Amino acid sequence: MIQRVNPDLKKYLVKYGVQDWNECFHCGNCTAICPLTDQGFLFPRKAIRQVQMGLKTSLASNFDPWLCYYCGECSETCPRDANPGELMMSLRRYLTSVYDWTGFSKLFYTKKIWEFLTIIILFILVIASFVVWFPKEQIANFTTYIGDHSFLKVIEAGDLIMAAVVAFVLISNIFRMWYLTILKPKYKVPFIEYFRGIYVLPGVFASQISFRKCDTDGRLYWVNHLLLMTGYTLMFILVVVFLPKFQVSEVYNWYHWQRLLGYYATFGLLFGLSAMFIGRWRKKSEKFKFSHLSDWLFIIMLFLTTLTGILVHIFRLADMPYATYYLYIIHLAVLVPMICVEVPFSKWSHLAYRPFSIYFYYLKKAALSKQHKSKLAAAA
Amino acid sequence: MEETRIGLYVCWCGTNIAKMVDVENVAKEMESMPNVVVSKDYKYMCSDPGQDLIIKDIKEHNLNRVVVSACSPRIHELTFRKALENAGLNPYMFEMANIREHDSWVHTDREEATRKAKTLIAGALNRVRWHESLEKRTVDMNPATLIIGGGIAGISAALEIADSGKKVYLIEKSDKLGGHLLNVDLTYPYMYSAQEMIKPKIDRIENNPDIDIFLNTQIEDLTGYVGNFQTKISQDGAEKELKFGSIIVATGLRAFNPDSIKDYDYANFPNVITSVEFEAMLKSGKILTKEGKEPKNISIIHCVGSRNHDYHEYCSRTCCMTALKYSNQIRSALPDSHIYHAYADMRAFGKGCEELYTKTSGKDVIFLMYDQKNDLPKIKKASVKDKCEMLIELNEKLSGESVEVAADMVILMVAMESNDNAKTLGQTVGVSLCGNEFYIEKHPKLDPVATTTDGVYVVGSCQSPKDIPDSVSQARAAAARILAKINYGTVEVEVTTAVVNEELCCGCQTCVCVCPYTAISYDEEKNVSVVNEVLCKGCGTCGSACPTGAIKCRHYTDQQILSQIEGLLSKSLELQEV
Numbered sequence: 001m002i003q004r005v006n007p008d009l010k011k012y013l014v015k016y017g018v019q020d021w022n023e024c025f026h027c028g029n030c031t032a033i034c035p036l037t038d039q040g041f042l043f044p045r046k047a048i049r050q051v052q053m054g055l056k057t058s059l060a061s062n063f064d065p066w067l068c069y070y071c072g073e074c075s076e077t078c079p080r081d082a083n084p085g086e087l088m089m090s091l092r093r094y095l096t097s098v099y100d101w102t103g104f105s106k107l108f109y110t111k112k113i114w115e116f117l118t119i120i121i122l123f124i125l126v127i128a129s130f131v132v133w134f135p136k137e138q139i140a141n142f143t144t145y146i147g148d149h150s151f152l153k154v155i156e157a158g159d160l161i162m163a164a165v166v167a168f169v170l171i172s173n174i175f176r177m178w179y180l181t182i183l184k185p186k187y188k189v190p191f192i193e194y195f196r197g198i199y200v201l202p203g204v205f206a207s208q209i210s211f212r213k214c215d216t217d218g219r220l221y222w223v224n225h226l227l228l229m230t231g232y233t234l235m236f237i238l239v240v241v242f243l244p245k246f247q248v249s250e251v252y253n254w255y256h257w258q259r260l261l262g263y264y265a266t267f268g269l270l271f272g273l274s275a276m277f278i279g280r281w282r283k284k285s286e287k288f289k290f291s292h293l294s295d296w297l298f299i300i301m302l303f304l305t306t307l308t309g310i311l312v313h314i315f316r317l318a319d320m321p322y323a324t325y326y327l328y329i330i331h332l333a334v335l336v337p338m339i340c341v342e343v344p345f346s347k348w349s350h351l352a353y354r355p356f357s358i359y360f361y362y363l364k365k366a367a368l369s370k371q372h373k374s375k376l377a378a379a380a
Numbered sequence: 381m382e383e384t385r386i387g388l389y390v391c392w393c394g395t396n397i398a399k400m401v402d403v404e405n406v407a408k409e410m411e412s413m414p415n416v417v418v419s420k421d422y423k424y425m426c427s428d429p430g431q432d433l434i435i436k437d438i439k440e441h442n443l444n445r446v447v448v449s450a451c452s453p454r455i456h457e458l459t460f461r462k463a464l465e466n467a468g469l470n471p472y473m474f475e476m477a478n479i480r481e482h483d484s485w486v487h488t489d490r491e492e493a494t495r496k497a498k499t500l501i502a503g504a505l506n507r508v509r510w511h512e513s514l515e516k517r518t519v520d521m522n523p524a525t526l527i528i529g530g531g532i533a534g535i536s537a538a539l540e541i542a543d544s545g546k547k548v549y550l551i552e553k554s555d556k557l558g559g560h561l562l563n564v565d566l567t568y569p570y571m572y573s574a575q576e577m578i579k580p581k582i583d584r585i586e587n588n589p590d591i592d593i594f595l596n597t598q599i600e601d602l603t604g605y606v607g608n609f610q611t612k613i614s615q616d617g618a619e620k621e622l623k624f625g626s627i628i629v630a631t632g633l634r635a636f637n638p639d640s641i642k643d644y645d646y647a648n649f650p651n652v653i654t655s656v657e658f659e660a661m662l663k664s665g666k667i668l669t670k671e672g673k674e675p676k677n678i679s680i681i682h683c684v685g686s687r688n689h690d691y692h693e694y695c696s697r698t699c700c701m702t703a704l705k706y707s708n709q710i711r712s713a714l715p716d717s718h719i720y721h722a723y724a725d726m727r728a729f730g731k732g733c734e735e736l737y738t739k740t741s742g743k744d745v746i747f748l749m750y751d752q753k754n755d756l757p758k759i760k761k762a763s764v765k766d767k768c769e770m771l772i773e774l775n776e777k778l779s780g781e782s783v784e785v786a787a788d789m790v791i792l793m794v795a796m797e798s799n800d801n802a803k804t805l806g807q808t809v810g811v812s813l814c815g816n817e818f819y820i821e822k823h824p825k826l827d828p829v830a831t832t833t834d835g836v837y838v839v840g841s842c843q844s845p846k847d848i849p850d851s852v853s854q855a856r857a858a859a860a861r862i863l864a865k866i867n868y869g870t871v872e873v874e875v876t877t878a879v880v881n882e883e884l885c886c887g888c889q890t891c892v893c894v895c896p897y898t899a900i901s902y903d904e905e906k907n908v909s910v911v912n913e914v915l916c917k918g919c920g921t922c923g924s925a926c927p928t929g930a931i932k933c934r935h936y937t938d939q940q941i942l943s944q945i946e947g948l949l950s951k952s953l954e955l956q957e958v
Contacts, residue, residue, distance in 0.1 A: 002784050003781060004785075005785045022742050050779060055781060055783070058781060
């Protein structure tokens with residue numbers, strides 16, 4: 001298929017953080033140094049070329065950016081300071097908006113005011129709903145127990161609806177990703193491979209094991225990421241899916257499994273977030289040199305959610321119902337916009353796209369190897 | 381006749397010769413050859429101590445012939461001749477046996493190579509016996525210079541020579557001075573105005589009494605030799621004769637005609653233009669399509685007619701930078717336009733050129749790489765929905781994608797090629813053409829402006845495609861060479877020339893026909909051939925063609941050559957018997 005060269009795409013991509021594309025003269029050092037480069041997957045050079053030429057279709061079908069964990073070796077090696085690693089990061093933002101059919105992702109990334117507005121509106125809505133509907137006389141014996149108050153029952157229902165909507169958006173976007181990266185470019189994946197490939201997903205999601213290849217030179221990105229990711233996922237499952245089991249009336253012993261899991265998740269979140277925060281603040285490593293607004297929002301909102309969650313826990317143990325109540329409102333007022341905005345439409349969506357890109361990578365390789373074999377057979 | 385006393389010197393050339401030839405053994409064995417008085421081996425004969433060794437021996441042993449067996453005479457024959465001269469011997473009483481290029485470098489069997497060295501030396505020893513003293517000759521130098529071509533190269537050379545008070549005849553075939561630079565707007569990489577550079581120079585030339593300008597002028601013929609040339613020129617039909625001592629050929633180039641490249645369809649698309657036409661557009665100050673509209677999409681196709689086996693194999697050297705210059709000028713004139721380059725390689729080798737490339741790539745210019753050898757871009761008519769006039773299809777090499785580029789104007793960066801009359805003019809002034817039809821220089825590295833004809837120099841783009849600084853440097857280099865010769869006042873001419881024995885000559889004129897330097901003429905009165913010893917290069921063609929043996933080539937007499945062969949063969953036989 002012949003694509004039209006589009007000089008204006010780059011100007012649009014600037015909003016996602018793409019810069020320095022001009023510097024690249026395609027020496028290929030970035031591809032050579034990348035610990036994850038594989039036969040036929042020669043990133044990041046190929047993606048840079050697609051940006052330079054403005055090949056929209058090729059970019060949309062390119063899931064290489066998701067395979068990259070941004071160790072920064074390429075940017076360090078680049079003789080032209082073209083920052084290929086940051087280009088891959090920016091392309092992940094762009095691809096998020098390409099997959100998202102609702103258009104919110106594009107809106108939030110390209111017009112920052114809308115992201116702020118949405119967060120503030122949701123923040124106010126949560127607080128207002130408490131002010132309006134929560135019975136004032138019950139604040140004095142507030143314990144976060146779902147069964148205590150009819151209003152908290154509403155929150156539980158709202159929580160499940162939110163989870164369903166977020167899941168729907170993410171899953172439909174993953175189907176679009178599949179359409180754009182596998183179906184549309186006409187990779188003929190043998191049907192059986194779809195099933196064979198499924199075993200890849202859970203293991204990869206849990207461990208992100210290929211990230212370990214990027215930990216050369218004594219870097220600990222994988223450990224940081226693992227703590228943050230498992231902590232977040234655990235907490236996400238606990239509060240979104242098992243909310244009634246989590247916010248119960250009695251206080252368990254500290255060694256109860258539920259409290260232990262909660263503490264692990266909290267530790268993981270705090271450790272991972274601090275490492276990211278310090279990294280972005282000091283800007284010493286390539287990975288953290290450039291921070292898009294969405295990167296900071298992600299850290300700040302998650303940090304606020306974690307902090308208020310810890311305080312709610314402490315006040316509740318100390319039997320301080322008023323403090324518990326107000327902190328709980330703030331906790332929800334930060335948590336809700338974070339989940340509604342960040343998970344399906346912004347940085348958090350990588351928790352879905354990354355493991356699926358590895359699945360599609362497996363499928364694409366299977367298709368290419370079949371194509372290669374049939375070519376060899378035809379030649380013979 | 382005095383006794384022949386030969387000194388033989390065998391060079392080690394470090395290990396170059398010594399590792400494959402047993403030089404000590406050679407020197408020892410060859411000492412017993414007839415007339416050899418001393419035979420020595422030494423690490424580096426060409427070094428000062430090596431030469432001193434020869435000079436000392438000549439004086440001590442009263443030597444009158446010397447043979448050095450070392451490298452090629454092309455490298456050090458002159459060195460050793462000089463040494464002989466310093467010792468008071470005639471420099472032609474010397475012979476070299478090449479045991480490096482002809483022996484140690486090309487063989488792998490040490491024993492065989494040693495035997496070959498002895499054979500070669502035996503030949504040289506036999507030859508040198510018949511060497512004769514030859515005397516150097518000089519002729520007076522005419523201080524005037526003829527410059528053919530009034531472009532930037534010719535103009536620079538003319539000013540350089542005339543500024544030192546010497547006469548210059550500047551010949552231009554068109555009706556004005558300035559050459560191609562008259563049609564150029566700005567120059568890369570510093571964006572100087574071409575007109576501001578060339579106009580003051582033309583003014584200076586026109587006001588210099590030492591420069592005679594001949595416009596609309598052609599050269600009819602040329603006779604003579606270095607220091608004493610004469611030519612007939614025709615100016616607007618009127619003939620004139622000029623006399624001068626040196627010639628600078630600065631005839632420049634012409635632009636390649638892209639009609640023959642089918643993929644570009646230059647003849648049928650009105651908005652596919654050559655770089656020459658675009659340059660004129662820039663000079664006029666307006667970038668407009670043939671319909672009079674400002675183009676939104678401008679594509680520049682590189683290497684049109686260059687670096688392709690179907691057209692010209694060579695690189696035209698200036699087009700890449702000119703194309704970058706266009707990008708900058710287009711960007712200033714049309715800030716919102718899209719600029720695309722379809723290129724094969726970006727060659728930015730000159731001073732300030734890489735910087736221009738970096739600067740230009742920051743101006744939102746898209747570079748698309750195509751396969752110059754096998755897969756040229758194709759220009760097609762666009763349809764209405766494409767919202768542009770033409771589409772360029774190409775397989776982009778760096779991405780591996782097939783792409784199309786919108787275009788309202790396409791600029792073809794056409795190659796530089798030699799002028800159509802380059803061959804005729806070359807024959808007239810005695811300069812040959814290289815494979816690409818450009819004039820060939822004496823040595824591509826060590827003598828880039830001289831030619832094999834003494835006193836004739838080639839400068840600028842008639843020698844190969846060149847930019848302005850390179851043309852000017854060559855022009856001024858040639859001027860310096862000529863001024864040095866004028867300053868010396870006389871020129872040395874070849875002594876190893878042919879001589880006719882008038883008693884043996886039958887007047888058949890075979891030699892006149894075969895001489896490549898037109899150095900032999902026929903004297904009707906005496907019915908003999910006459911050699912002009914200044915023109916003769918001593919190539920020997922006449923000597924071998926002469927049916928009566930009347931022509932002798934100095935330093936290459938029959939006797940010298942035959943005795944060398946005899947020496948080679950007898951030694952070779954002798955060594956085989958052993």
